[in-house]
Amino acid sequence: MLEPVGVLPQAAERLDTRRELWPDEVRVRVERLNLDAASFRQLEQAHHGDGAAVRAQVLDIVRSRGKMQNPVTGSGGMLIGTVEEVGRRSRLGVVAGDRVTTLVSLTLTPLVIEDGLRDWDGRSEQVPCTGYAILFGRSIAAKIPEDLPAELSLAVMDVCGAAALTARVVSEYVARGKPPIVGVIGGAGKSGSLALAAARDAGAASTIGIVPIQHEADVLGAAGIADVVTLADARDPVGLFDAVEAAGGPCDVTVVCVDVPGCEGGAILSTADRGTVVFFSMATSFPAAALGAEGLAADVTMLIGNGYVPGHADYAVGLLRSYAGVRSMFERRLAAAPTASADPGARQQGPQPGKMAP
């Protein structure tokens, strides 16, 4: 299936793109690729904005590697299409005719383009495309809800792991009879607002949304999805600690959703003894977290935010339906950046903190 043999798909040079399915695979007829923003930017710059040259390179990458993975950025994107055939042992839970989006990166997805991308001018991350893609047994795909704008669904699904894992962690505290105080650093962002709603949904004793600037505090306050909203720079451990204390902390569960380096110490310091820190930010430094907790003699459980939890897409879409405040925050963000694209393999790498629509 892969070259070189023995590596996992993301690291593989080239994927096998045979049309025929193994029993656990699914073939999708592709209608659109969403290139990862970092990848598209790199291609655009490399070709000085020459759309035809960008298109030619994307075609060449997909033809030679069997997948869309920018060799410079390493990233891919996601795709939308319709299920064409389902292997008899597939566990993906989709049937032929379902309109789906992939929740794993294009860097893991065998892809064949059949139309030479003739409907794409090479000037946008949104790539109309005819062709097919193969999802494996361990891939993840989600049905696109019919009652919601596709763009809204995709934006939610892009960060759905944060909601599901936050809910799971909070539920474990609740099951032990100790509903937790939950703090979300970067509570006004996409993953942050979903995490706040998930914490409340799962039975948190209270929720604290932590944001760096007044405007975000205003927006988050108006959305009504956090019990308390507080201002702090998460890179300043003592300042963060003080703000969280004043807001009702320390937190039993701290969720880090803000994508700036250097937030590990503050998150640890703001978390109660035997509490849990969930790091979703891709800017998290493993050594900074490990040595930071040790240096502070902090007995906290630190989780690497796994973007996959079974049922995560449905759960996050459900939160969007139930919490008007979450939906308003996503819609506000989409209105500000209507063409923003996503790569599940680059979840929180996109938006910077404070980059909320005015």
Next chain:
Amino acid sequence: MLEPVGVLPQAAERLDTRRELWPDEVRVRVERLNLDAASFRQLEQAHHGDGAAVRAQVLDIVRSRGKMQNPVTGSGGMLIGTVEEVGRRSRLGVVAGDRVTTLVSLTLTPLVIEDGLRDWDGRSEQVPCTGYAILFGRSIAAKIPEDLPAELSLAVMDVCGAAALTARVVSEYVARGKPPIVGVIGGAGKSGSLALAAARDAGAASTIGIVPIQHEADVLGAAGIADVVTLADARDPVGLFDAVEAAGGPCDVTVVCVDVPGCEGGAILSTADRGTVVFFSMATSFPAAALGAEGLAADVTMLIGNGYVPGHADYAVGLLRSYAGVRSMFERRLAAAPTASADPGARQQGPQPGKMAP
């Protein structure tokens, strides 16, 4: 206490070294510093092996920063000394007269050298030293057991967090009535052998020690601390998966103690659904773990190995006393590298996999 105000001690330029104690502090009369190996090597190279120049620079660093933190490597080391005075609200659990070692890095520890390091030739990481150090409320110090060679105790304490956290994770499974299968990647190393003993001690259903070369397999097999020993290169996910399967896996708990990059995918793939991966290796890449699990649709809990768990030093020393196989592995290692020094802030960065004494 710190400059600049608001940062945590490790990031501080300069620590306050006043002799007088705050109520939660402890003052230690220092007898020896163990410089971190990476730090000493850098100093030695920078001064072309001129011991007097190395000594002069260490004195200058400690005088100007109030702590021993190599400005190039960022690392410090640990110290041995005797408790001189204990603040009335200290929670460190030591009394005046106790011989102790610090379990937090020297980069966090206010230090004053009083003898100009006149007994040190600048040619070894072991630095005889007269002076004092201040331990804070959140520092960690451990009494050096009188019945064990000090070097052996220090080697164990250097990696004691791995034992205590492994035991905690295993105990949680046992408490739910599901004693886990535990795999330790790098089972023949210091933290790895302690983790294997801790897993058995905490009630694991079975333990699998995974090592990269036959010689380590022989040594680990002879020590008798793993139920099964298997050979695999942890950087090859499919090879590791196959080896763990053949050894009785997948594992409910996988502990990563081997300090090479690129082990994340294999560890995730070798772990059962709803299992737990504990990453102790400082070579762990946060994005590789997060995106790897997502890409594999692997519903596993991933922990950042926090080096601090209350009681960890006593627990690890207890394992050393109870498991002759653990002690033999540590002694073998010490015999091969008698001057190896350590920095709690660089735990697993020292020994490379496969670097076991012949």
